[in-house]
Amino acid sequence: MSNCIIYTFSGTGNSKRVASFVGDNLSKKGIEVSYFNIKYPLEEKDIPDPNNYDYVGFSYPIHGFNSPKPFVKFIKLLPISKSKDKKYFIIKNSGEPFAVNSASSSLTIKILKKKGYVLDLEHHFLMPYNIMFKYPEGMIKQMYLTSKAVGELYANEIVDNHHIFKIKTNPLYKTLAFIIRIEWLAGPINAKLCFVKKKKCVKCYKCIKNCPSGALYLNKKGKIKRKTNCCICMNCSFSCPKDAYFMGILNLWRVNLGGSFPYKKVIEDSNIRSNYVNKNTKGYFKSFRKYYDYQNELLKKNNIEINN
Numbered sequence: 574m575s576n577c578i579i580y581t582f583s584g585t586g587n588s589k590r591v592a593s594f595v596g597d598n599l600s601k602k603g604i605e606v607s608y609f610n611i612k613y614p615l616e617e618k619d620i621p622d623p624n625n626y627d628y629v630g631f632s633y634p635i636h637g638f639n640s641p642k643p644f645v646k647f648i649k650l651l652p653i654s655k656s657k658d659k660k661y662f663i664i665k666n667s668g669e670p671f672a673v674n675s676a677s678s679s680l681t682i683k684i685l686k687k688k689g690y691v692l693d694l695e696h697h698f699l700m701p702y703n704i705m706f707k708y709p710e711g712m713i714k715q716m717y718l719t720s721k722a723v724g725e726l727y728a729n730e731i732v733d734n735h736h737i738f739k740i741k742t743n744p745l746y747k748t749l750a751f752i753i754r755i756e757w758l759a760g761p762i763n764a765k766l767c768f769v770k771k772k773k774c775v776k777c778y779k780c781i782k783n784c785p786s787g788a789l790y791l792n793k794k795g796k797i798k799r800k801t802n803c804c805i806c807m808n809c810s811f812s813c814p815k816d817a818y819f820m821g822i823l824n825l826w827r828v829n830l831g832g833s834f835p836y837k838k839v840i841e842d843s844n845i846r847s848n849y850v851n852k853n854t855k856g857y858f859k860s861f862r863k864y865y866d867y868q869n870e871l872l873k874k875n876n877i878e879i880n881n
Contacts (some may be wrong), residue, residue, distance in 0.1 A: 579607070662738075712849045
């Protein structure tokens with residue numbers, strides 16, 4: 574039996590969810606799929622060796638048109654490939670279809686190439702924002718169901734190798750992504766301005782337990798403090814059941830749900846339409862039409878339906 578490992582860095586759960594959309598379909602094809610959750614503190618000896626797997630994948634959320642710093646740090650820990658053509662695939666997600674996102678994996682690809690790994694497939698999935706603003710329920714439903722369907726198609730491509738999933742970028746986008754990588758400095762700076770509202774905190778410590786960067790801890794006085802390795806994934810604010818976090822400079826951009834996105838509720842509600850982005854869409858979401866037209870075209874061509 575063939576096997577697959579998908580290394581996943583996830584702040585609020587979307588990267589894990591999209592990885593499962595692909596992994597579940599690989600399992601249906603008889604491939605044994607394992608997931609490794611990238612979470613700090615991390616011991617190099619505990620990382621599964623990609624050389625022991627037939628298929629290797631990486632899933633991450635796009636942060637400021639780049640891979641998150643903790644994810645890149647993880648990539649640097651991986652061992653050298655034992656074969657010259659060890660292929661891998663990338664599953665990345667963000668809340669918008671902007672073209673500059675095409676360059677988000679540039680540094681990751683560069684590092685892996687030096688280690689002897691070869692990029693095979695890459696696809697950009699759209700999922701709701703965990704920062705900036707809440708998406709309408711119809712948009713959330715369309716994002717989830719389309720990504721789930723495309724996950725099936727992507728799994729088919731990983732096995733059948735037709736290479737319809739290739740992301741093209743250019744020097745301009747790579748340069749912009751490099752410049753915007755200054756966002757990596759925003760985490761440490763913003764961390765000094767964040768604090769927990771004592772009167773609201775119920776000491777569930779979900780924020781500490783779930784922080785993928787290992788940036789939160791309890792000091793000697795029992796207060797929740799933040800280290801400067803924060804990557805602004807927003808997990809702490811997002812998962813806090815009492816909205817106890819003040820997120821510094823980004824406080825006005827919080828998307829607070831007290832847990833996870835309400836996917837189950839939205840999907841099961843037949844009154845919420847799943848074609849939020851359509852030919853009549855205006856305003857900000859009109860810029861999503863090209864992306865969804867292309868996804869729908871791929872799915873139709875490959876006889877895959879978008880189902881609840």
